[in-house]
Amino acid sequence: MANAARMSPPMKFPAFTRLPDQAGIGLKSEHLRDLLGRPPAVGFLEVHAENYMGAGGAPHAFLGLLREQYPLSLHGVGLSIGAEGRLDSDHLDRLAGLMKRYEPQSFSEHLAWSTHDDTYLNDLLPIAYTGETLRRVADHIDEIQDRLGCTMLLENPSTYVAFAASDWSETDFLAEIVRRTGCGLLLDVNNVQVSCSNHGQNPVAYLDAFPVEAVGELHLAGYATERDTLGAPLLIDAHGTPVADDVWALYRHTLLRTGPRPTLIEWDNDVPPLTTLLEEAAKADAALDAEARRRNGATH
Amino acid sequence: MSGQREFAQALLRPETTAPDGLLTWNGSDASQRFAIYRNNVTVSLIDALVAAYPVVMQLVGETFFREMARIYVRLHPPCSRIMLTYGHRFPGFIESFAPASDLPYLADVARLERARRRAYHAADMPPLGPSAYAALDPEALGLLTVRLHPSTAILQSAFAIVSLWAAHQGLMAIEAVDPCRPEDALIVRPDLEVDVVRLAPGVAAFLASLEAGATVADAVANALRQSPEFDITTGLATLMASGVSAAFSAAGE
Numbered sequence: 001m002a003n004a005a006r007m008s009p010p011m012k013f014p015a016f017t018r019l020p021d022q023a024g025i026g027l028k029s030e031h032l033r034d035l036l037g038r039p040p041a042v043g044f045l046e047v048h049a050e051n052y053m054g055a056g057g058a059p060h061a062f063l064g065l066l067r068e069q070y071p072l073s074l075h076g077v078g079l080s081i082g083a084e085g086r087l088d089s090d091h092l093d094r095l096a097g098l099m100k101r102y103e104p105q106s107f108s109e110h111l112a113w114s115t116h117d118d119t120y121l122n123d124l125l126p127i128a129y130t131g132e133t134l135r136r137v138a139d140h141i142d143e144i145q146d147r148l149g150c151t152m153l154l155e156n157p158s159t160y161v162a163f164a165a166s167d168w169s170e171t172d173f174l175a176e177i178v179r180r181t182g183c184g185l186l187l188d189v190n191n192v193q194v195s196c197s198n199h200g201q202n203p204v205a206y207l208d209a210f211p212v213e214a215v216g217e218l219h220l221a222g223y224a225t226e227r228d229t230l231g232a233p234l235l236i237d238a239h240g241t242p243v244a245d246d247v248w249a250l251y252r253h254t255l256l257r258t259g260p261r262p263t264l265i266e267w268d269n270d271v272p273p274l275t276t277l278l279e280e281a282a283k284a285d286a287a288l289d290a291e292a293r294r295r296n297g298a299t300h
Numbered sequence: 301m302s303g304q305r306e307f308a309q310a311l312l313r314p315e316t317t318a319p320d321g322l323l324t325w326n327g328s329d330a331s332q333r334f335a336i337y338r339n340n341v342t343v344s345l346i347d348a349l350v351a352a353y354p355v356v357m358q359l360v361g362e363t364f365f366r367e368m369a370r371i372y373v374r375l376h377p378p379c380s381r382i383m384l385t386y387g388h389r390f391p392g393f394i395e396s397f398a399p400a401s402d403l404p405y406l407a408d409v410a411r412l413e414r415a416r417r418r419a420y421h422a423a424d425m426p427p428l429g430p431s432a433y434a435a436l437d438p439e440a441l442g443l444l445t446v447r448l449h450p451s452t453a454i455l456q457s458a459f460a461i462v463s464l465w466a467a468h469q470g471l472m473a474i475e476a477v478d479p480c481r482p483e484d485a486l487i488v489r490p491d492l493e494v495d496v497v498r499l500a501p502g503v504a505a506f507l508a509s510l511e512a513g514a515t516v517a518d519a520v521a522n523a524l525r526q527s528p529e530f531d532i533t534t535g536l537a538t539l540m541a542s543g544v545s546a547a548f549s550a551a552g553e
Contacts, residue, residue, distance in 0.1 A: 053382045054421025055450070058492045061424075078381030084304045091381055116308035120378040122348070123340045125307065128321075160333040161322040165303075198333075200325030228328035236336060 012103060016071040019044045019105045019217060019262035021292075023284035024073065026266050031274045032062045039069075041274075042281050044105070046073035046264050052102075053094050060101075067102055073217065073264065074104040078120065081140045081154070082113035082127040092147045099148055106217060106262075108153035108186045109144070111137065111174070128163035129173040134180075141181040153184045153216045158191040158237035160198055170195070175211040185211065187258070188219035189251045190243065190266075194235040203250055212257045220251060220284060221266035240269035243280060251284070255291040263288065311338050312377055345373040345386070352387045352417055355468045356394070356410050359403060368397060384421055388414060405459030405479045412461045412496065415453035415487040419494045422451035427490040427543035440550065442517030446510045446539065447547045451489035454499075454507050458482050462498040490543025502530025503538050510539070515551045 022043025027035075035041065045066060052059055079091060099107065112124035127133050144152055156174060168176070174185060187210060196203040222241030226234045243251075243265070255261075265280040306319040318334035349369040350357055357365040372393050378386045391410035400406050427449050433441065455461065460481045467474040484504035486497040499507075502523040509519035516539075523530040539545055 050382055051384065054384050056422060056424035057420050057451075057489065059421070061492055080381075088381070094382075113304060115381065116304050118379045119308065119312070120381045120383075121308060121311060121341050122344045122378060122383060123311075123337060125304075125311075125337060128303070160336045161324065161330055164321045164323050198325075228324070228326070229332050230326055230328040232326055232328060234333065234336075 013067050016105050019071050019073055021260035021262055021288060023281035023288065024071075024262060024264050025277045025281055026075075026264060026268065027063070027066065028267075028271045029059070030271050031277070032058075032066075034274045036062065036065055041278055042070075043285075044071040044073055044262060044264075046075050046266075049074050049076040049095055049098055049107075050078045052098055063102065072102055072104040073106040073108065073262070074098060074102065076107070076109040077124070078114060079109045079144065080113045080115040081109055081144070082111060082125075082133065082137055083115050084113075084136070085115065085117070087140050087143055088115070089147075092144065096148055099150070106153060107148060107150060108155055108217065110155045110157060111177075112157050124157060126157060126159040126161060126163070129166040129168035129170060131167075134168065134173060134176055138177055138180040141177065141183050145181065145183065151182060151184055153186040154178075155186040155188055155219070156191050156195075156210075158188070158194040158198075158235075160234070160236075162199055169209070171206060171209040171211070175214075178211055178214045183214075184216040185214045186217045186219060187212075187215045187254065187261075188221070189254055190219065190221040190223055190247050191237060193244070193247050193250055194223050194237050197233055197235045204253060207250070207254055207257060210257075212254075215258045215261055218251070218254065218258070218261050218263040219266055220247060220263060220280070223247070238269065239266050242276075243283075248283070248287070252287050252291075255287060259295060260288045260292050310334070311341050312374065314338065314374075341377075342370065342373055345377065346370055348383050348386050349373070349390060353390060353410055353413050355413055355465055356406060358468050359406060359409065359464070360400065364399075368394070368400065371397075384417075390414070405457070405461065405464060408455065408457040408459050408461045409464055411455055411457075412465050412485055412487065415455060415485075416494050416496065419451035419453060419487050419489040422449075422489060425450055425546050427488075428540070428545040428547065429543075430540040432545070432548075433540050441536075442515060442520075443551045444516045444548045445513060445551050446516065446545050448507070448511050449488055449490065449544050449546045451487070451494070452507075452511070452544050453485075453487040454504050454511065455485040455487070456482075456504045456508075457484065461485055462496060465496060486538070486542060486544060488542060488544050495543065497538075497542060499538065500531060500534045502527030503535050506530065506535040507539070507544065 020043040024042050024044035027045045027047045110124050114121050192203050196206050220243045221239045224236040224238040228234045263284045310316045310319050318331035322330040324330050346369040391407045394410050395407035460479050460483045462483045462485045463477040466472050467477050484499040486499050505526040506519050506523035509522040
């Protein structure tokens with residue numbers, strides 16, 4: 001498995017070797033005090049790296065305390081790996097600083113772009129899948145892995161448009177990136193549902209073509225449904241509701257192929273009480289346990 | 301290849317059409333789907349301003365605030381990937397935003413909120429307390445230069461910015477606030493909580509002089525020049541007990 005950030009000793013924090021094959025939750029500021037006042041409630045926590053790029057204060061103080069108790073996944077949203085321009089070396093330095101400070105078990109980023117010239121667009125924007133973009137993304141991932149000294153996970157995107165210029169399928173593109181760079185993949189099951197629905201594809205066929213052997217983490221989230229101009233469903237990766245039933249079904253199908261993997265419940269908008277997130281995490285844990293039992297039953 | 305340039309420009313300019321080369325599987329309108337990205341960008345940036353300027357939003361109402369923010373977002377999209385700092389030009393924008401001119405204090409309230417946010421994320425440093433100064437005689441005290449805490453902001457306003465802010469934290473009744481009474485504010489975060497302190501007359505000038513590198517004696521003189529009501533004891537108490545002191549050294553050392 002190519003998903004664990006390798007750290008040189010001495011470690012400041014408990015030496016979890018990798019994220020556990022359990023459910024985790026995204027850490028939201030609303031839940032900090034609830035989480036600190038109780039024993040570990042989930043298998044791991046995930047944070048958006050850019051939210052911890054301030055110099056000091058409460059965010060770092062709380063994350064430092066929680067890191068004593070939890071394995072951590074550092075999830076970037078601002079590196080703009082798919083950008084036509086160069087990677088921002090200052091941003092890479094800031095990420096390296098966070099890796100050193102918090103010793104996360106995983107670093108992940110998106111197959112997307114979010115910057116152009118000096119403007120940061122604050123969204124994960126789609127790229128065409130061509131030989132040229134493949135070379136560029138692979139070069140960027142090489143640079144990131146060299147700078148951070150670890151293997152990263154690359155996340156499949158949710159998209160609303162496709163490009164006439166694309167001559168690779170998304171799954172073949174991701175597989176070739178893995179082959180060229182040695183990176184792992186973060187398979188966002190909700191993004192599979194959203195993108196396949198938005199592009200008239202079968203999500204099960206997408207999963208069956210996905211390079212599952214590289215998957216180091218899974219994401220689950222809620223989507224919103226709109227309609228396109230012909231009345232067909234247009235799914236929006238909204239992260240503001242419970243995981244949908246069809247995504248849970250797709251998740252169980254995913255586990256058949258990947259086996260149990262660290263699974264994050266993402267809920268970034270209209271953040272509910274911690275108990276709601278923990279209920280979602282418990283549902284993921286139940287599916288993970290069922291898959292582990294199925295596999296044990298098959299081998300013994 | 302300028303594909304992303306065209307895409308980015310179309311995102312930020314609502315009057316432009318969707319970029320060429322986009323496909324939809326069923327032949328539905330690609331510009332509608334492109335508009336999802338445009339909406340994500342705009343709304344996420346407006347939401348970032350809502351989070352950064354909650355009292356400004358309460359003062360003008362959510363509808364007005366979001367329209368004002370929408371114009372700002374188009375003029376000043378982020379130039380940093382760190383959204384914690386987004387909107388630092390918003391107070392200046394508000395000052396020149398004609399539809400908000402009925403609320404002349406709005407820009408300074410925004411400055412206070414920006415200072416609080418900056419302080420919240422500022423570097424950690426244990427502040428000096430009164431005991432650090434206890435052994436100094438008055439003459440030695442006068443010769444000190446003081447480095448202020450990295451979270452410090454000193455705001456001098458023609459409006460009651462601290463009272464307006466406090467009224468929106470439930471700390472006092474808004475009816476009791478005369479917005480046109482001048483107030484000076486100290487924003488500082490000695491530990492994890494950001495403090496907002498209304499300063500007595502002249503204390504802002506005193507602290508600002510120290511921040512600029514003056515000795516304590518010279519800062520007192522500057523404060524008295526600017527504000528004859530300046531009370532030295534109050535000024536020194538603020539310096540020593542508010543958490544605003546990070547370090548001091550004797551002048552010339």
